Amino acid sequence: QVQLVESGGGLVQSGGSLRLSCAASGRTFSSYAVGWFRQAPGKEREFVAVISWGGSTTYYADSVKGRFTISRDNAKMTAYLQLDSLTPEDTAVYYCAARRGTAAQAQSISGMEYWGKGTLVTVSS
Secondary structure (H helix, E strand, O other), X not given: OXXXXXXXXXXXXXXOOEXXXXXXXXXXXXXXXXXXXXXXXOOOOEEEEEEOOOOOOEEEOOOOOOOEEEEEEOOOOEEEEEEOOOOHXXXXXEEEEEEEOOOOHHHOHHHOOEEOOOXXXXXXX
């Protein structure tokens, strides 16, 4: 079992930045690819970014590419999502999730094994 807890969400103005954290506990975190997903009000959950177990491979959704940065510190059992140049369209609950396997596999919502409960990001115009 892996337990994931997100933090760092909040209210920010358009153009601002936030750093989300995903703290893990339980089994060996470094064996898992970690993804960030988000769900806006009235919309389906969508892929945002993913990082491989070793941190060498990352993928991003086109909508966040160049603005968001995913990273991880396996010694701290924590993954991060840096959100820059935020717009109101980024308003959503952000979830981290983990699975064994590759970063490419971890882009699929249905393939993730463990989920956190999410942290709300609200971007005002």
